[in-house]
Each structure stands twice: as structure tokens, then as C-alpha cells.
Amino acid sequence: MLKVKNISKIFQSGDRQVKAVAGVSLEVPGGIFSVIIGKSGSGKSTLLSLLGALDKPSSGEIEVEGENITKMGDRKLIQYRREKIGFIFQNYNLIPNLSALENVMLPMEFSGIDHKHRKNRAAKLLEQVGITKDKFHRKPSRLSGGEQQRVAIARALANKPKLILADEPTGNLDSATGKIIVGLLKHLAQTEDATIIAVTHDDGIANEAKLTFHLKDGKLAA
Amino acid sequence: MSVLNRGIKNAFRNNIRTASITLILGIAIALSLIMLLSLKTVQARIENVKSSIGNTIAVTPAGIRGFEGGGELLSKTDVENLASIPNIKKISQTLSDRLESQNTNLKSAIEAGTFGRRIQQEANDLPELPREITMPIMVTGTNDLTSTSSLNVSKLDITSGSVFDVNTDQNIALIGTDLATKNNLKVDSTFKAYNKDIKVVGIFDGGNTFANATLFMPLKALQNLTSQTDQISNLIVQTDSIESVASVETALKSKLGDKVDIVSQQDSSVQAIEPLQNIKTISTYSLIGALIAGSVIIFLAMLMIVRERRREIGVLKAIGSSNIKIVSQFTVEAMVLTLMSSVIGVILGFIFSNPVLNMLVTNSQSNPTSVSASGRGFGGAVMRIGGGVMPGIQNTLRDIHAVVGYDIILYGLLAAILIAIIGSAIPAFFIAKIRPAEVMRSE
Numbered sequence: 001m002l003k004v005k006n007i008s009k010i011f012q013s014g015d016r017q018v019k020a021v022a023g024v025s026l027e028v029p030g031g032i033f034s035v036i037i038g039k040s041g042s043g044k045s046t047l048l049s050l051l052g053a054l055d056k057p058s059s060g061e062i063e064v065e066g067e068n069i070t071k072m073g074d075r076k077l078i079q080y081r082r083e084k085i086g087f088i089f090q091n092y093n094l095i096p097n098l099s100a101l102e103n104v105m106l107p108m109e110f111s112g113i114d115h116k117h118r119k120n121r122a123a124k125l126l127e128q129v130g131i132t133k134d135k136f137h138r139k140p141s142r143l144s145g146g147e148q149q150r151v152a153i154a155r156a157l158a159n160k161p162k163l164i165l166a167d168e169p170t171g172n173l174d175s176a177t178g179k180i181i182v183g184l185l186k187h188l189a190q191t192e193d194a195t196i197i198a199v200t201h202d203d204g205i206a207n208e209a210k211l212t213f214h215l216k217d218g219k220l221a222a
Numbered sequence: 223m224s225v226l227n228r229g230i231k232n233a234f235r236n237n238i239r240t241a242s243i244t245l246i247l248g249i250a251i252a253l254s255l256i257m258l259l260s261l262k263t264v265q266a267r268i269e270n271v272k273s274s275i276g277n278t279i280a281v282t283p284a285g286i287r288g289f290e291g292g293g294e295l296l297s298k299t300d301v302e303n304l305a306s307i308p309n310i311k312k313i314s315q316t317l318s319d320r321l322e323s324q325n326t327n328l329k330s331a332i333e334a335g336t337f338g339r340r341i342q343q344e345a346n347d348l349p350e351l352p353r354e355i356t357m358p359i360m361v362t363g364t365n366d367l368t369s370t371s372s373l374n375v376s377k378l379d380i381t382s383g384s385v386f387d388v389n390t391d392q393n394i395a396l397i398g399t400d401l402a403t404k405n406n407l408k409v410d411s412t413f414k415a416y417n418k419d420i421k422v423v424g425i426f427d428g429g430n431t432f433a434n435a436t437l438f439m440p441l442k443a444l445q446n447l448t449s450q451t452d453q454i455s456n457l458i459v460q461t462d463s464i465e466s467v468a469s470v471e472t473a474l475k476s477k478l479g480d481k482v483d484i485v486s487q488q489d490s491s492v493q494a495i496e497p498l499q500n501i502k503t504i505s506t507y508s509l510i511g512a513l514i515a516g517s518v519i520i521f522l523a524m525l526m527i528v529r530e531r532r533r534e535i536g537v538l539k540a541i542g543s544s545n546i547k548i549v550s551q552f553t554v555e556a557m558v559l560t561l562m563s564s565v566i567g568v569i570l571g572f573i574f575s576n577p578v579l580n581m582l583v584t585n586s587q588s589n590p591t592s593v594s595a596s597g598r599g600f601g602g603a604v605m606r607i608g609g610g611v612m613p614g615i616q617n618t619l620r621d622i623h624a625v626v627g628y629d630i631i632l633y634g635l636l637a638a639i640l641i642a643i644i645g646s647a648i649p650a651f652f653i654a655k656i657r658p659a660e661v662m663r664s665e
Contacts, residue, residue: 082542
């Protein structure tokens with residue numbers, strides 16, 4: 001499903017270059033829950049942003065379902081992010097003045113799905129991730145951290161993506177809620193037939209994954 | 223939730239900020255509208271002055287000023303000779319006379335005073351005047367009651383009765399309010415003059431004490447009563463535009479030669495327009511300044527909002543939004559803010575347009591150059607016949623009012639759209655520059 005061939009990402013910091021990701025190659029089959037684990041500053045989030053086409057690699061290639069995303073133009077990349085990728089962020093990154101339901105409907109609006117269908121699907125997804133109906137119209141600030149992350153997961157699933165990228169999905173949650181969220185992600189990987197790649201520094205989450213990659217100083221460790 | 227809905231909703235995200243931006247921008251828009259209104263009003267007045275004041279030429283018999291000097295009055299033939307001159311809109315003819323106590327039963331409404339006594343003593347060559355003297359009453363025969371400048375009045379408001387047919391030769395008159403009061407005259411009353419009964423058909427307010435102590439009669443009637451058939455003491459020639467004054471003046475000199483004194487009002491109209499031009503200049507610069515201020519306010523507000531929502535923009539891009547959709551959302555937000563500001567601006571504009579215009583007029587009048595310019599010219603000769611009185615010049619700044627119409631709401635909307643587009647154009651550039659990866663880095 002996902003093939004990464006020798007990608008690197010170099011940032012310019014003043015007059016010196018920082019290699020955040022250095023020649024990483026990996027392969028992830030479809031429909032599994034996998035984890036990239038590493039300490040803070042190891043390049044996990046940078047690697048995730050490259051996989052999600054949020055940033056372009058300095059060198060190397062990334063293939064998703066046989067399509068080379070590193071050669072795509074800006075317009076194609078927007079379409080790729082919209083249709084093939086779902087993002088889950090550590091800080092949830094929900095739009096603060098939209099309700100839970102409206103947040104989940106948002107990616108579907110960008111895909112051109114009509115209002116009625118996106119509302120129905122958003123409601124279904126929220127129920128699927130465990131948000132009760134009475135909280136559908138609440139703003140993010142009136143939801144707990146766990147609930148906000150559930151809404152973020154529902155939003156990531158909105159356009160039925162094949163690849164879901166999660167950046168420290170339990171980083172801001174207590175351990176009990178974190179376990180529930182990981183369980184939910186694993187379950188979704190099976191039911192939605194989506195490949196989930198989560199980056200974390202938590203060994204507990206790594207133990208739940210079918211596939212684990214260790215990242216150290218921008219390189220995959222053996 | 224569409225782009226439109228999100229943009230509208232975002233405009234009310236921070237109520238205090240929204241209120242502040244709306245109020246400040248509303249004041250800028252109000253100022254723009256007020257200046258636009260002032261500009262339109264003053265421009266209209268300038269056009270009016272150009273078409274009504276600057277295009278008149280006073281023609282008086284050479285050597286005669288009022289009831290002084292000497293020479294020959296103009297005749298009907300002289301006027302008929304002028305018919306062939308192009309660009310003349312109309313010719314107002316008057317004949318003036320003084321009704322002395324021996325040929326009328328009217329009492330003057332003006333007290334003689336020191337000035338009047340001295341003039342009377344000199345005029346009658348008397349070593350000593352009796353204790354009680356009566357001032358003469360000025361009577362003007364006219365063929366045009368619409369020409370206030372030829373009648374030496376600043377206005378001609380009929381307070382009772384009606385105007386007369388200027389072409390008649392009947393012994394009828396319009397009398398000034400003070401003269402009517404002094405002599406207990408009402409509409410349909412009669413008085414004696416030139417040994418005839420003259421019927422009062424109307425009473426007028428001429429706008430000043432001198433005018434209100436005078437009376438008007440049909441030109442032919444006065445010519446007959448004073449045995450001056452076809453005689454004219456003053457002509458006011460009105461041209462079709464200010465641009466044709468010079469050519470008409472030349473033609474008048476050519477036709478009438480040395481027998482008349484010709485004074486055009488062209489220079490005075492330029493002087494009369496000067497304070498209006500000052501207001502126009504102030505309004506124009508203030509309008510430009512207010513529009514720039516409005517654009518800068520919304521630009522800075524939108525820039526602040528975009529910088530504050532940098533991460534959110536990154537999230538929108540990460541979940542598949544195009545730049546156009548995000549920019550549109552911010553433009554709608556800017557539009558909502560400016561539309562609300564426009565409502566405030568239009569309301570403030572309605573309230574303050576006339577006070578601000580009055581302030582501009584007052585400041586313009588307090589300018590010494592402007593005052594002397596607007597008050598000078600022909601106005602000083604109001605007392606005399608044939609003096610070429612054109613009091614309208616003094617009124618260029620009087621009764622000037624901004625008319626607030628529905629078009630101003632349209633201007634307000636257009637200003638809002640213009641300001642919103644200008645104000646959100648540069649923030650749109652910053653939106654496009656934000657890379658979606660920033661949403662990860664900021665964590």
C-alpha cells in the first residue's frame with residue numbers, strides 16, 4: 001500500500017543544514033495498524049508530514065497505492081490529501097467555532113459531497129467513534145480531550161481515506177483514554193480497511209501495532 | 223456549512239474584536255460618505271453658481287449710477303438690437319424711479335436718520351431741512367420678476383397675494399412687507415402715486431430692509447406713469463453659460479458702443495466659487511484619506527486574523543481545502559465586517575453629513591480671502607438703480623445642504639466591497655504562502 005524509497009528531508013537553520021529525515025525506506029501493507037516510534041526530535045513528525053504530502057521530501061520517493069506522490073503538482077497534492085489521507089493530530093486541531101458534527105463534515109465539503117449526505121455520514125462516524133448525539137452540536141471547547149480526539153478520528157475517516165496518519169494521537173490524553181483511542185484506531189483499521197500509521201514515543205502503543213518502525217536521528221534503526 | 227456560512231460565522235468569533243473593528247471601520251466609511259456627499263453637494267452648487275451667477279452681465283446707461291450722474295436712459299430699440307446676439311438666454315429690463323411725497327400718499331418705511339437727512343439736504347440744495355422729512359420710496363418697473371439680481375433683492379418671497387403679469391400696463395404693484403405695514407396696506411388695497419390709484423396685488427419679502435421698503439410694478443405701467451415710454455434704466459443680460467460671457471460682452475459693446483457701461487460678473491463668479499472650491503478640495507482629499515484609512519484598517523485587521531489562525535489554515539489545507547476556498551472564506555469574513563461597518567457608516571453619514579458640511583462652510587467663510595471674495599463684486603451697490611446689483615453671489619455658501627438619498631446606501635455598499643477586496647487581497651497572499659506542514663511543526 002505504502003512504499004517509501006530512501007527519502008530525506010533537509011531544513012536550513014541559519015547557515016547550517018539539519019537533516020530531519022535521512023534516507024528512510026519502508027513498506028507498509030494495507031489495512032494494518034503500524035507505528036513509528038522514536039524519541040522527541042528523532043524526525044517522526046517530519047516523516048509523517050512527508051507521508052501525508054504536507055511537505056515535500058528533499059530527495060527520495062513515496063508511493064501510495066502505486067502512485068508517486070513526490071512528483072505531484074500542488075493541485076494534485078490537495079486532491080491526494082483530500083481523498084487518500086486522513087490526519088489525526090496530537091492537539092486534535094478541531095476548528096474551534098464549528099460543532100463536532102460540522103468539524104466532521106468539513107473534509108466532505110471540500111470533496112464536493114452534498115450537505116445532506118455529509119451530515120448523515122458525519123453523524124454515523126461520530127456514533128461509530130463513540131460520541132453520543134447530545135454532543136454532536138457542541139463546540140470543541142465543551143468536549144473532553146478524549147472526546148475531541150474521537151471527533152478528530154471521525155473527521156480523519158470522513159472521506160474514506162486509505163491511509164490515516166496520526167501524530168502522537170494519545171499524547172495529550174491520560175493513559176486510560178489513550179488505550180481506548182488506540183483500541184479504536186486498531187478497530188477502524190480493520191473495519192474501514194485503512195492503513196493507519198501513528199507516530200509516538202510511547203512503547204505501550206508500539207506494543208499494540210502489527211508493524212513498528214524505530215526512528216533515531218532521522219534514520220530507521222534496525 | 224459552506225464557505226459563505228463559515229466566513230459569516232468567523233466574523234462573529236470574537237465579539238469584542240468584531241465590535242471594535244466594525245466601529246472604527248464604520249467611522250472611516252462614514253467619513254468617506256460624508257466627504258462624498260459634501261463633494262457632490264458642493265460640485266452641484268458650483269455648477270449652479272456657474273449657470274446662474276457667473277453668466278450675467280449688467281448693462282447701465284453710461285454716466286448714470288442710480289439716481290446720480292447724467293446722460294440718456296436706454297431705449298426699447300437698444301434692447302431690440304441685442305436680439306441678434308447669440309448665446310443670450312434672457313434680458314431683464316428695469317426702470318427705477320423715486321416716489322417723493324408730492325406724488326404719492328405712501329410713507330417711507332425707512333427713517334431718514336443722519337445719512338438720509340444729509341442726502342436730502344444736498345439733493346434739494348437747502349441751507350436747512352425741516353424737522354420732519356420723508357424719505358423717497360424706490361419703485362422699480364420690471365419685465366422679469368424671476369431675476370432677483372435685476373430687482374436688487376436677495377430673494378422674492380410672496381407673503382400674501384400673487385405676482386403680477388410682467389407684460390401688462392395696468393397700475394398694479396407688489397409692495398415690500400415693511401412698506402405695507404407702514405401704510406396699512408393689504409392685498410387689493412390701493413394707494414396714490416403719480417396721481418393714479420395703484421392696486422396692491424401682492425406683498426413680498428425681499429430679504430433685506432431696503433428691499434422691503436420698495437415696490438415693484440410692471441415695466442410698461444411705470445414707463446407710462448413716469449412719462450418715460452420705452453425707457454430702461456438697467457439691463458441684466460443672462461448668457462446660456464459662463465463660457466459665453468466674454469463673447470456676449472464683446473457683442474454688447476459692439477452693439478451699444480459708448481452709450482452704456484458694461485460690467486460682467488465673470489470674475490466675481492470665480493471669486494464666489496473660490497470658497498466652494500476650497501470645500502471641494504478638502505472633501506476630495508478627505509475622501510481619499512478616509513478610503514485609504516478604511517482599507518488599511520481592514521487590511522491590518524485581516525492580517526492580524528490570518529496570523530492568529532495560521533495553524534487553523536494549515537489544518538484546513540491538511541484536510542484537503544484549496545487555497546481559493548480558504549481565501550474566499552476570509553474574504554467573506556472581511557466582507558461581513560465591512561458591510562456591518564457600512565451600516566454604521568451610512569447611519570453616521572445620515573446624522574453628520576450636514577453638520578460636517580456646515581463646519582466646512584464655516585471654516586471656508588472664516589478664511590479672510592474667501593469672505594472678501596464672496597462678499598465683494600456687485601453687492602455693494604444695492605441702493606442704486608443701474609448699479610449692476612447681483613446679490614446672488616453672496617449666497618453661494620448660504621442654504622447649502624447635503625441631500626442624503628438612497629444612492630448613498632449604494633455608495634456605502636460599493637465602498638464596503640472595494641475596501642473588503644483591497645483589505646483582504648494581501649492577507650490572501652499570506653494565506654497562500656502558509657504550508658500545511660506548519661500544522662505539524664507548530665506542535
